[in-house]
Amino acid sequence: MGRYDLYGKEIGGDLWEGKRTLMLIHLLRTLRGPDRVRLTQMLGLVRSERNPEDVRWVADCMRETGCIEHARSYARQLADAARAQAIKAFGHLPSSDARELLLALPDYVVERNH
Secondary structure, three states, X not given: OOOHHXXXXXXXXXXXXXXXXXXXXXXXXXXXXXXXXXXXXXXXXXXXXXXXXXXHHHHHHHHHOOHHHHHHHHHHHHHHHXXXXXXXXXXXXXXOHHHHXXXXXXXHHHHOOO
16 A cells, blocks of 8 residues: 555555545545445444455545545645735745745645655
C-alpha cells in the first residue's frame, strides 16, 4: 500500500482501524449495491477481523471512485480559505520570517509529502 519510511506511519492504517475519514465517508456515499454491503460489513469488523484483501479492495475503490481527489480538493479549498484569512489578519504587517511562515503554512500542510 505504500512505504512506512516515507510517511512515518502505517500506510492504510486508517482503513485497518476503520476510521471515518473524509475519503471513507465519500466512498460510503458513492458505492451502491453489493460493494456498499461489502464495505459496511467490513467496517463492522474490529481490526483483528479485517484482512489485507479487504483493506486493499477499499483502497482501490477509493482510487477508482475519486475519493482521494475529492479529499485533496476539499483540503485545497480549506487551505485557500485559511490563507485568505491569514492574509486578512497578517497581510498588513511588515514582511518578516514569522509573517511569511504563517502565510505559507496552509499551502505547506496540503502540499507536503508526509
